[in-house]
Amino acid sequence: MQSRRFVIGVIGGAAAALALGALGTHLLSSAESTTELDAHSTVSVDGHKALSADIVAGRTQSRYHPLPWVGDKISGVTCLTGLEAVAGATVTCTGHKSDGSTVHIPVTVVKASADSVTWKFERS
Numbered sequence: 001m002q003s004r005r006f007v008i009g010v011i012g013g014a015a016a017a018l019a020l021g022a023l024g025t026h027l028l029s030s031a032e033s034t035t036e037l038d039a040h041s042t043v044s045v046d047g048h049k050a051l052s053a054d055i056v057a058g059r060t061q062s063r064y065h066p067l068p069w070v071g072d073k074i075s076g077v078t079c080l081t082g083l084e085a086v087a088g089a090t091v092t093c094t095g096h097k098s099d100g101s102t103v104h105i106p107v108t109v110v111k112a113s114a115d116s117v118t119w120k121f122e123r124s
Contacts, residue, residue, distance in 0.1 A: 031063065031120045031121050031122065031123060032110065032118065032119070032120040033059055033063065033118070033119060033120070034116055034117070034118040034119075035051055035055060035059070035116060035117055035118075035119070036115060036116050037049055037051065037085060037114070037115055037116055037117060040052075041055045042085075043082040044082075045081050045082045045083075045084050046084065048084045048085060048086055049084075049085040049114075050081070050082035050083055050084045050085055051082055051083040051085065051117050051119070052082050053078070053079040053080065053081055053082045053083075053091075054079075056079045056082070056083050056091065056093065056107055056119070057077040057078050057079045057093055058077070060077050060079075060093055060095075060105055060107065060121050061074060061075065061077035061095060063121075064077075064095070064105070064121070064123065072097050072103070072123075072124075073097070073098055074095035074096060074097055074103055075095065075096055075098075076095060076096045077093055077094070077095040077105070078093060078094055078095075079091050079092075079093040079094075079107070080092075083107055083109060083117065083119060084109065085109065085112040085117045086109060086112055087109055087110065087111050087112055088108070088109060089108070089109040089112075090106060090107060090108045090109070091107050092104050092105065092106050092107070093105040093107055093121070103124055104124070105121050105122065105123075105124070106121065106122045107119055107120070107121045107122075108120055108121075108122075
């Protein structure tokens with residue numbers, strides 16, 4: 001009877017650890033971000049408020065490879081223009097893998113308000 005409880009406890013503990021690991025991976029690997037539109041992050045693109053290209057590039061690079069088993073490690077991410085603060089607006093950023101190959105990263109605005117932009121990028 002004691003060994004049965006021990007086995008059940010070990011299996012339960014392993015299942016709990018696996019569930020926490022999966023939850024942590026999901027939370028850390030999120031490709032969605034909400035950024036405030038303030039004097040330091042806002043530029044104008046085609047007459048619309050936009051999130052600065054530098055902000056989008058930096059945030060994308062830092063979140064693209066948050067864990068060794070999520071995404072490829074990239075560097076030198078650049079975006080040609082800012083990301084318009086309009087739902088559905090897109091921009092494609094470019095980064096480089098460690099082998100020198102180029103990665104194109106589509107970025108899309110999910111929702112926008114006068115004060116913030118929620119946007120996401122796609123991992124290839």
